Amino acid sequence: MTSVRDIPTQRVGVQAPPAARSVRLTKVFGEGDTRVVALDAVDVAFRAGQFTAIMGPSGSGKSTLMHCMAGLDAVTDGHAHIGDTELSSLNDRQLTMLRRDKIGFIFQAYNLLPTLTALENITLPMDIAGRRPDQAWLDTVIDTVGLRPRLNHRPSELSGGQQQRVACARAMANRPEIIFADEPTGNLDSKSGADVLAFLRRSVMEMGQTIVMVTHDPVAASYADRVLFLADGRIVDEMLSPTRERVLERMKAFDRQPEA
Amino acid sequence: MWHATLRNLLAHKLRLALSGLAIVLGVAFVSGTMIFTDTLGKTFENLFASTSADVNVEPASAFDSGLAGTGEGTGAASTVPESLVDTVRDVDGVAAAAGFVRTEGVYVLDGNGNVLDTGGAPGIGISWEPDPDLSSSTLVDGRAPRGAAQVALDVDSAEKAGYTLGDTVTVLTTGPRVQAELVGTFSFGDSGGSAGASLAAFETRAAQELFGTPGQFSGIGISTADGIAEETVRDRVAAAIGDGYDVRTASEQAEALAGDFEEGLAFVETFLLAFAGIALFVGTFIILNTFSMLVAQRTRELALLRALGAGRAQVTRSVLAEALVLGIVGSTLGLAAGFGVATGLRSLFGQFGLTLDGGLVFATDTVLWSYAVGVLVTLMAAYLPARRAAKTPPVAAMRDDHVSVERSLRRRTVFGGVLTAAGVAAMVGAFIVQDDGTAASLVGVGALTLLLGTIALSPVIARPFLRGIGAVLPRLFGTSGHLARENAVRNPRRTAATASALMVGLALVSGFSIIGASTNASVDNSLDQSLGADYVVSTAVAAPFSAEIAQEIRVIDGVESVTQQRFGQAQLGGVQTSVSAVDAATLDSAFALDYLTGGTEGLRGEGLLVDEDTAASRGWSVGDRVEALLANGERVELTVGGVYTTNQALGLAVISLDTFTAAGGEALDRFVYVDVAPDVDAAAVRSSLKATLDAYPVVTLKDQAQFADEQKGQVDQLLMIINALLGLSVIIAVLGIVNTLALSVIERTREIGLLRAIGMDRRQLRQMIRLESVAISVYGAVFGLILGIVFGTGLVQALADQGISQQVIPGGRMLLFLAIGALIGVLAAVWPARRAAGLKLLDAIATT
Ligand SMILES: Nc1ncnc2c1ncn2[C@@H]1O[C@H](COP(=O)(O)OP(=O)(O)OP(=O)(O)O)[C@@H](O)[C@H]1O
Numbered sequence A: 001m002t003s004v005r006d007i008p009t010q011r012v013g014v015q016a017p018p019a020a021r022s023v024r025l026t027k028v029f030g031e032g033d034t035r036v037v038a039l040d041a042v043d044v045a046f047r048a049g050q051f052t053a054i055m056g057p058s059g060s061g062k063s064t065l066m067h068c069m070a071g072l073d074a075v076t077d078g079h080a081h082i083g084d085t086e087l088s089s090l091n092d093r094q095l096t097m098l099r100r101d102k103i104g105f106i107f108q109a110y111n112l113l114p115t116l117t118a119l120e121n122i123t124l125p126m127d128i129a130g131r132r133p134d135q136a137w138l139d140t141v142i143d144t145v146g147l148r149p150r151l152n153h154r155p156s157e158l159s160g161g162q163q164q165r166v167a168c169a170r171a172m173a174n175r176p177e178i179i180f181a182d183e184p185t186g187n188l189d190s191k192s193g194a195d196v197l198a199f200l201r202r203s204v205m206e207m208g209q210t211i212v213m214v215t216h217d218p219v220a221a222s223y224a225d226r227v228l229f230l231a232d233g234r235i236v237d238e239m240l241s242p243t244r245e246r247v248l249e250r251m252k253a254f255d256r257q258p259e260a
Numbered sequence B: 001m002w003h004a005t006l007r008n009l010l011a012h013k014l015r016l017a018l019s020g021l022a023i024v025l026g027v028a029f030v031s032g033t034m035i036f037t038d039t040l041g042k043t044f045e046n047l048f049a050s051t052s053a054d055v056n057v058e059p060a061s062a063f064d065s066g067l068a069g070t071g072e073g074t075g076a077a078s079t080v081p082e083s084l085v086d087t088v089r090d091v092d093g094v095a096a097a098a099g100f101v102r103t104e105g106v107y108v109l110d111g112n113g114n115v116l117d118t119g120g121a122p123g124i125g126i127s128w129e130p131d132p133d134l135s136s137s138t139l140v141d142g143r144a145p146r147g148a149a150q151v152a153l154d155v156d157s158a159e160k161a162g163y164t165l166g167d168t169v170t171v172l173t174t175g176p177r178v179q180a181e182l183v184g185t186f187s188f189g190d191s192g193g194s195a196g197a198s199l200a201a202f203e204t205r206a207a208q209e210l211f212g213t214p215g216q217f218s219g220i221g222i223s224t225a226d227g228i229a230e231e232t233v234r235d236r237v238a239a240a241i242g243d244g245y246d247v248r249t250a251s252e253q254a255e256a257l258a259g260d261f262e263e264g265l266a267f268v269e270t271f272l273l274a275f276a277g278i279a280l281f282v283g284t285f286i287i288l289n290t291f292s293m294l295v296a297q298r299t300r301e302l303a304l305l306r307a308l309g310a311g312r313a314q315v316t317r318s319v320l321a322e323a324l325v326l327g328i329v330g331s332t333l334g335l336a337a338g339f340g341v342a343t344g345l346r347s348l349f350g351q352f353g354l355t356l357d358g359g360l361v362f363a364t365d366t367v368l369w370s371y372a373v374g375v376l377v378t379l380m381a382a383y384l385p386a387r388r389a390a391k392t393p394p395v396a397a398m399r400d401d402h403v404s405v406e407r408s409l410r411r412r413t414v415f416g417g418v419l420t421a422a423g424v425a426a427m428v429g430a431f432i433v434q435d436d437g438t439a440a441s442l443v444g445v446g447a448l449t450l451l452l453g454t455i456a457l458s459p460v461i462a463r464p465f466l467r468g469i470g471a472v473l474p475r476l477f478g479t480s481g482h483l484a485r486e487n488a489v490r491n492p493r494r495t496a497a498t499a500s501a502l503m504v505g506l507a508l509v510s511g512f513s514i515i516g517a518s519t520n521a522s523v524d525n526s527l528d529q530s531l532g533a534d535y536v537v538s539t540a541v542a543a544p545f546s547a548e549i550a551q552e553i554r555v556i557d558g559v560e561s562v563t564q565q566r567f568g569q570a571q572l573g574g575v576q577t578s579v580s581a582v583d584a585a586t587l588d589s590a591f592a593l594d595y596l597t598g599g600t601e602g603l604r605g606e607g608l609l610v611d612e613d614t615a616a617s618r619g620w621s622v623g624d625r626v627e628a629l630l631a632n633g634e635r636v637e638l639t640v641g642g643v644y645t646t647n648q649a650l651g652l653a654v655i656s657l658d659t660f661t662a663a664g665g666e667a668l669d670r671f672v673y674v675d676v677a678p679d680v681d682a683a684a685v686r687s688s689l690k691a692t693l694d695a696y697p698v699v700t701l702k703d704q705a706q707f708a709d710e711q712k713g714q715v716d717q718l719l720m721i722i723n724a725l726l727g728l729s730v731i732i733a734v735l736g737i738v739n740t741l742a743l744s745v746i747e748r749t750r751e752i753g754l755l756r757a758i759g760m761d762r763r764q765l766r767q768m769i770r771l772e773s774v775a776i777s778v779y780g781a782v783f784g785l786i787l788g789i790v791f792g793t794g795l796v797q798a799l800a801d802q803g804i805s806q807q808v809i810p811g812g813r814m815l816l817f818l819a820i821g822a823l824i825g826v827l828a829a830v831w832p833a834r835r836a837a838g839l840k841l842l843d844a845i846a847t848t
């Protein structure tokens, strides 16, 4: 199989440098009997303006890959880069700044601070940085997620899908270089999930956003430009222009021969 | 279920430690106060219950002064004649009887000629009783004193003064100064403790001469023959000696003394009990708060148990079982920590000269209360939220992030509103009623009701208040300020409960400082207005001293006039009143007096001067005849000769020194006022005055300003003790805030993780928690100060007629308290903030 790095990205910006990449990224948890190699020398690149889905069986290392790439967790070996920045060379403060300025996050749940309104949640990263939000961009984002009537509501007054859309808006509002989303639709019904995914898709198409999304759902994966398949801490396959059927097909193959 | 309970307790070690800490603190506070109060009580009881004779004869008191044992005599010297001892001895059933002498105002000087510091406790002179059946003193070392040249001291005083047997000791009596050889040391009463008081013992005859009256005794101690009931002997003795004497058995005597003691030290005891009450209150709050948080955090977990088939009662029971285990362990540790608190209080009082040298008293009550507080409060604290948690439908609890169900505050509002209104009404009532006693108790009741009302209302007020003052936080501190404010208001009940402990502490501290400042201002003001003399000679605590001092001052060159002032208790027209006795000839030069009617000449002979209030309330005017009954039973017909405007130094009523002496008043001065002639070298007079007084270290020479300072010094010292005690409650309050914050941090782990993930740095995170803490503590401080100002000014108003005429709110100090409140917030946040900043990012995100 060809190396992931050699595969040219489709659609947008063929010549653009990767928004994030890893070099022989290795993550080991525990020692001795409890030693788990969550990532095994992973080489991966996420091109700017591309929507990548990461799939794989439970425990295959998807979340770990995301955490290491986003500077949320230290790597055991190898390197992770966001743009030109090598993460292992940064101290805690610099990492914090990096996350604040260059990365957006969407988690599966509990994305929002219950004490803040939807709008305050959206602008939170900029508030933390002490920056004024770019009002025009903010309006664009808010209209894209369709939350204008709900801006002054608190999370407890929003549905799960609306909360996730607020989280998406927050991730976007800061114009990060890359957004990491860990099962953003995992807790949503299919309609709300579709809204969120449609929004992510649009932000890639219309705003050139780079998104990396972990998911278990072939439908969700079909919104992406490409799908990476992870198993046992290694990237075992990749699929461009995925459709639900092809992803489903590929996953069945996993089930038959898990060590693919 | 038991298994799950224990597992649960151990699984959350930090939560366990924090809630345990709350119980330990609360109980330590309560038990420490109780142990200390008991120790204090025991020491004083021991001091005053000085008799071990089976039956005692003492001169009857014409009325109960209620002041025995406080060092404040009735001013009337009353004794029993020596001849009475023989009469008593002859009574059937009396095995032995002996007269004894006991006088206050007898001080021991140390080697440097300074009065041995008794920390406000009396210096006592006694006769040495060799018969152990009649004596309450036991020789420790040496032998019994004989003649006027030998003395025995209590062990503590001898040690404090650095005397060993054979040394020459100087004793200042109310009469002459005595030099005697120290031949013995003794311990006093059962426990040997003397509460700082010094005891000097001479042979009986010498004691009569030195500080008693020859031929007279203070009382007679009797031991009964075997097989005869004390009561029988008491009745026979009473029959034999006739009226005019109190004859009491040992237990009656102890009871009478204890009664006197209780009244005399009522203030100290009431204060310490109030303090224990505050302790209980604050402790309860912390425990309640901690547990409601714990259970709230576990709502989801409990719901899971319910979903898995545990019954509602089972869930509640498991929480209660947990609370029981914690309560018992925490109370036990708290009880032990209480000893530490009591030891600290003891050394604090020691700093102020009140030595409690007997061991700490550990009463059953202390144990009972400690466990009652620790276990019951914990159970209650756990029960309410547990029941709430059990009621939450499993689905509701499982569905989302913390479902801290916002309960309605309506009942709180109504309840708190009614209490607050009642409190305000009582305070207003205090301003309206005339009677001082009623006014003071109305202020007391009003203050308590207002306090409870405010605490009940506190969650209702918290939100608008914190939003209000919190408005500056985002502006000053950006996002951390914004988030801090939102966190502070997100659970008003919790915020209010956390702030309450601080509120109570600061309300009391600021209230007392208003009373203190007002008292000091009043002292200044009233001395300005009531004193006319150049110098005042007195002891620091208005203790009686020898009249010889006035005699010696009188002969100094340049001294124009010397005025002696004595105090006594008398029933004037049937109502007990403090009476000053002053020489009519020099009254005008010593005091600044304004007469409404009559004048100083009205004091001559059997005259009586009264102040305007007394005249008004009794309906007396010049020329009226008033019957005075002194404590020794003497009756005198007095004629009102003048009515003066309120005068702090003179008090309510004045009789002439002659009348006082003729009626058997003690020949001991409390104050001597000195006027210097206008045309002499003032400095020279002053130094000869000083030289003369050097021989009497009990008293000091003060000009008006120094006199005022001395009086204020006492107020300040009392205030310091009070504040030190209250400081403890503030410390507990701080720990309560730490506890709440730490639990909040645990509760918000995921939020903190999220904030970190999206770019909040550690510094901002710490600041966020610090600001929340400051907001909460400032909230407590502001309301504490408001309440304190209301209490303080209310009480000052109520006490206006008691001499606190000035109303002063020390603004600088109030601001200082507010700043301390904010500082407390900063300090309380240190550890929780560090914990929050130290949370591992991924753990925080992954926490479920
Ligand atoms: N903090 C940790 N300590 C020890 N082992 C860990 C830790 N985090 C993850 N692992 C292990 O690393 C491996 C990869 O975990 P990861 O969370 O990345 O899987 P995942 O692909 O995201 O699974 P899922 O689809 O269930 O979310 C797993 O075997 C897991 O047990």
Ligand SMILES: [Mg+2]
Binding pocket: A062, A063, A064
């Ligand atoms: Mg995962």
